[in-house]
Amino acid sequence: MDGIVSWPGEESSITSRPARRLRTSPSVLHADVDAFYAAVEQRDKPSLRGHPVIVGGLGPRGVVATASYEARRYGVRSAMSMVEARARCPQAAFLAPRFAVYRAVSAQIMDIFAEFSALVEPLSLDEAYLDIATSAHEPISTEAAVEIARRIKEKVRAVTGLSISVGAGNSKLVAKIASDLDKPDGLRVVPAGAEADFLAPLPVTRIPGVGPATAARLHNVGVHTIGELAALSEEEAANLLGRAHGRHLWALAHGWDDRAVCADRAAKSVSVEDTFDQDIADPGRLRIVVRAMAERVVERLRAHTLSGRTISVKVRLTDFTTLTRSATLPAPTDDVRVVRRLAERLLTEVDTSSGVRLIGVGISGLTDWVQLNLFADDRGGRPTGGAGEVSTGTPGTASPMHTDPPASAVPWTPGQDVVHRRYGPGWVQGSGRGWVTVRFETRDTPVGPVRSFRDADPELHPAESP
Template sequence: MAERLILHIDMDCFFAAVEQRDNPELRGKPVIVGGLSSRGVVSTASYEARKYGVHSAMPMALAKRKCPQGIFLTGNYPQYKAVSAQIFEIMSRFSPLVEPLSIDEGFLDITGMERFIKGNPRNYGMKLKQAVLKETGLIASVGIAPNKFLAKLASDLEKPDGLVIIRQEDIQRILWPLPIARIWGVGKKTEERLAAFGYRYIGDIARAGKDVLQKQVGERLARHLVELANGKDDRPVEPVRDAQSIGKETTFEENLQSRQEVEQHLLYLSAQVGWRLRRSGKNAHTVQIKIRLGDFSTYTRQKTLSDAICYDEDIFKEAKALFRAFSLPYGSGIRLLGVSCSGFDAPSEISLFEMENKQKKERLYTAIDKIKARFGEDKIAHLGESRVLKKINASLDGSEARH
């Protein structure tokens, strides 16, 4: 059986690079793409901007303080999506197994492709980089390794324009000296927790062993950490992945303070999620809300239903109930709200008793969906939060009162 060979390609500063490619006057200048409001965050920063300490996910207000001379753009997302499709088409020529990881990165399984690789995976990776550069004018970094974790890590080691191979025999030399934050799934809180036990580098985790770690952080996390610290990752490259959830979230210019404000936005989010469910032909058993407070602490609450749903009013009913059951810390404003649905199911048979009510809903939502299909999913919400949706909200409150 051939040893697995996985390639990870990651576009360098993708959004900013597209802007610099399409606008020559931006080349060599600090370009920062993201939300430009006071509550926005950085999506991508060019390497010229990174010299000033600007990075993705940084609050835009902080980025402006660090790099006041930067060129700040909201971004051209339809263009980024079009370029992304072009890049993934190129990738598909280099392997029949391509897994998109995000708009600007993906995995290729090149196991068993010796005839094409000709025994030299480095040259194969270089040919992919050259094809992307020639056809899009953009630079990519590539990592090649026996598994997805190591390949993704390798692509990040020599950015920009990197090409790194990690073999099994390289793990101690390359992987172990890296900080534990480079392990997939180790965020800031986990990093701090591990540091409290004296673990600072990946090699510290590998040498500690699972038994010791298990007593400190629990069996599941210990197993995950030890396997990755020793360069083990059995996840396959999956070319097609159905969405596991459909959702929508929004960050507010100013923190929400009142229940009325929150529920108004939950209604708006529920309408968008319902539209996306129906457009995808899906029904969902689970409704989840996401709440991020002003101090960035984040909470999720969810409920699983016996009957699958796809209508705005049903989603909103559950989202509102989840919020009302949430104990909001005193004096806390809400920075972000999200609503999502999962646990998809095919449409089920219903009783004759339910049929009449369902037909009324179908007529209502068919009309709503036609408006959205013609004018965009935000159209109804823009009509004063929508007379239609307000009627749904009023009828829902009325039915709750009757019960």
Template sequence: MRGTPAILHLDMDAFYAAVEQAAKPSLRGKPVVVGGLGPRGVVATASYEARPFGVHSAMPTAQARRLCPNAAYLIPRFGLYRQVSDVVMGLLRALSPLVEPLSLDEAFVDLRAGGQAVESADDARAVGERLRRDIRAATGLSGSVGLAGSKMLAKIASERAKPDGLVVIPPGTERALLAPMPSRTLPGVGPATAQTLRRSGIDTVGEIAGAGEAELVRLLGKAHGTALYAMARGIDERPVVADRDAKSVSVEDTFDTDLTDRARVRSEIGRLADRCVERLRASGRSGRTVVVKVRNYDFSTLTRSETLRGPTDDPAVVREAAARLIEGVDTTAGVRLLGVGVSGLADFTQEDLFAQAVTGRSAEPSRSVPAVPAGPESPGGPEDTDGGTAVVRRWLPGLDARHARYGVGWVQGSGLGRVTVRFERPGSPPGRVRTFAVDDPELEPSDPLPLPGGQLPEPAIRPKVMSSSDPAGPAPGTSSP
């Protein structure tokens, strides 16, 4: 632990929804929900305008629609989110080489490793405020910042700072701050652990610390009990670890209706394998173990894996291995989710002809349905043809489109052979809406436009700058994606 508040935790505010509001001028200040749009879709992020209606992440989209029917429901555009995340992470790395990303919108930073002069709470606050200004200038988005002497406390501080605020926890105040918080505030306390503690009359962090190490070890086991006792007293020695290596690369899709047709299952596995290799190559990696994941109609889940003779990023090799694996799985009762992954990652490829399912088979990728970037929905929508091969054109709400006459815009909705597009771009005034036939030859999917900085107006909620003693802010232990 640091003797000064030199550990910074950044959590971007409602990140996916905020990016969509910045990219789509007509959605600013309105409820926006990003996630899966099918009957089995799940909310990834809800904007702050949608949250008063009860909408939150991990909620079924169908339930969110009932709570907030007038929100804009959009498919995720992870390519754009990664671009914005890269800008934010670049600003963090300018502060210190020790940056530990937790997701696209969240990271820890060890400020001392970057030579930042953080000797007091005021020094820490100055660094945090400068970072928040730089993020808004570069992306137009807001982020909440927590600063403390440890990772656990810095994350608690950023949660108290939401939305668009900054909280510093000066060393020496940790135990008084933690004592009244619920037990689930601490890392490692999930529903099961909280229930075990509750049965012993332990509900708050202060009561965990008061129970003593011996009692916690009796209740939870030596490793868990010892770690929890330390954290309840504000002790967290975990270092900020930069450049965490991914252990695997995978993609999966949940389908609106259970798949029972064997040919469709094979086709989906091939499509997922190609998408997985695209991600693998984008990361500059290769892998030697191919994994297939199947979730059945009754939510039972199984995986099958095959280890190749050497690491590869060849789509034909991964596709054929995945096809072999799915052949050994009975899918006749119905499949709700399929996934393909590659593990055993390496920074090189090893050519091995014997890794192919059939020696001499062409390694050229097969023609497959082009995947909409990061869309969790199963294929559906209007069909076009390209050289006799069916190509699915999916006009899902939120995706980018370009018209030969009207320019760039985004899909508001589609159905009954029609698609509605709003023509606007980041930084423009709210645009006009036009409707076309789904097979209009002048309308085509397009790539997201880059998000320039400073596109969001000042938030309606005033930014908060608080010390750990401030009573304002959301309840501790809550978080916002």
């Protein structure tokens, strides 16, 4: 995941040489739900199972939040503009997010994690580290770690119907990389003492912090794998990549990561950042990305029941110059509209004409005070498309087209839960020109029939999210 929750003391916890004794057993687990938003939608909508699903902002300025594995085969990925996603995979079902549902499922998953460890460090709604050594008096064996990971996966699937990938190792670094290797539905445990052999053949881009520009510098000197980076001297890495950055990556290449799994420390900031495959100079595209990041930051802020006063935008230019702009509000907020508007304004204060390789949005000055009235509308001002948009590629999305439709009091959005007085529960497949198309099915039914209604039909209503 690209979500970051920063904590006091975290920045200096990885050094070029381990400050504390590294673990001698694979007792750190990293668990990550596979394609979380899209997987929840496929779970709750039987007609979408096995088909491409893309969740995000549906308007012309929308950005992909999550793509199912079926959509990823067409090159669709998170943070991609929705326009490009539609061009790459026009047959996909394009759905607006249902954040209330995702938060509810996340709570179930975190409760399951807590059954297996007293130390669970959530990173986002669908991702967490677990320290399983806290529940055992003896060192965790490889076999025991495998069994615990297997039981977590089984319990998550039984309770939520979702698959989850789990990695285990002697550090957060190794556990995170291990969980990513066999997605979806993966399980990889790195035995104690095997960390170097595990890391050595992997591409150097597997190390957090090695983006395209850093990778290019390493490739220019013949370093393509983590093992080849570890084979450099510390000074060579520092000269090549910069003193702090080079030594940090060199240490990670050796598997030196002694960060603890911490569940009870107070967060000092919540942020999201992405490194682009290619540098971006287009102001319009950067604005779209910043808007989407602001929405993701607020989602994670709410997941931790927090509000924040200071909004910041981080920009790393093509030449690796990193600039930060921030503004502090008079009171804490979790209003996505406020955060999104301020983040866009801060972006304009940076000259991005030379190209941007990384961008991030963060909120600090956190408090557990939350503007509860804002939860009345879970869409929270997020761009979810408007009248006239029809989800593409989903069976039965074509709606009858008529002129002079009656005005609708409800802005129906693809993916929205609805209920009809006669036909029961279902979800919106598309809407436009005064009509709305609904597929009547739920998580526990077979694939359901499709019916179209005038969008002001008095028997059709938004439903409570399941």
